[in-house]
Amino acid sequence: MTTGVRRRMGVEERRQQLIGVALDLFSHRSPDDVSIDEIAAAAGISRPLVYHYFPGKLSLYEAALRRAAEDLAGRFEEPREGPLGERLLRVMGRFLSFVDEHGPGFSALMRGGPAVSAGGPCARETVSTTTALIDSVRQAAYDQILAHLGVTEPPARLELVVRSWISLAESTALLWLDGRRIPRAELERQLVHDFAALTAVSAAYDEEMAELLRAVLAQEPADGPFAELITRLAALAP
């Protein structure tokens, strides 16, 4: 209940508010272009008060990044029900929605991390912090996909396909952000199809992968994204 009186925020509440404000700013412009003054203004507090909660832009950036990483990792979670193609399609929808929301910040981060170091410490520690966060999200995505495939001890070829597809999804999203020249919905479907295609390439030469692919396809409905792809690909064959 609000009393109309502006109440003082607690320390943790204020920190969380600042992280939210910073994440919003870091998402819409390159983090290098966002100043502490702007963050203070957007949060409605003074510059020294920002420094009271965060020693510098770097620590605020890392906190914002941590929140974004948790958000993104959460988007890979999907109930293990129904056909795999539909599940992946929903996950890709949430992934590209995240990329859309955090465009410039996502680009800056994935292109070697931001150089948020003006006047601050060397970027070395930031690079390892951001790399660790990015890796944690990749690992969460990888674990999710394996769980959906029902595999606990992935053979080397499966690990390669899943991890390289995750990397393909990242780079596809990054390339798409540069101009957004392809409808997002098309990209979501394409990434799901890419997963099927990369798996099929591996399965074409390896019986273990072929068995896995057959098990997945056997559960796909005739009107699902995988079945549609196979029909369309067959029409392309010479």
Place this chain on the structure above:
Amino acid sequence: MTTGVRRRMGVEERRQQLIGVALDLFSHRSPDDVSIDEIAAAAGISRPLVYHYFPGKLSLYEAALRRAAEDLAGRFEEPREGPLGERLLRVMGRFLSFVDEHGPGFSALMRGGPAVSAGGPCARETVSTTTALIDSVRQAAYDQILAHLGVTEPPARLELVVRSWISLAESTALLWLDGRRIPRAELERQLVHDFAALTAVSAAYDEEMAELLRAVLAQEPADGPFAELITRLAALAP
């Protein structure tokens, strides 16, 4: 002709020798673990003499990286003769051979660049130098592929497929380096097949891409890598 007398090297010759020695060391261990003392010892000169040619490890690292980037970009060059599948297979062979030769250095570089900054300047400039070099190699690969496809003004979907495949090749190589659990020759073929598969996925929903794919496939021989893939994929279909 050698006279048996150890002659003094010229400035440029000595610089090139140091770059070669450094590249060799930076390739086989993480660049952070290579000291100027080691480089001096491997080159058979004193530590102060190394500093006479390069102000520090950072500049020597960048020079080594520049040479490696030129080497790698050169490996994408391939005569525009014969079927595309065979050409791509030769290029992938040279690419993975490069990755094999420069393993730890390649990994360190692609995982956010090395933090070669101990006692030196902040990593900020290094990050932008390494990013620019990596981008120049990616662009060289992209230009080569487009030239082989005979395309001068690529539609957005083709650009996305080619660039995202280049990124897939990078990540596949990086993942492979971690344990080398799959034979290299298999990986070379798989990357060529991945290119065909990603193109086919895009072509399944876009007539312009479908035309391009048909034009490529029409020139493929019955015993080429693309034809073999299609046969094997057809055998997988439910």
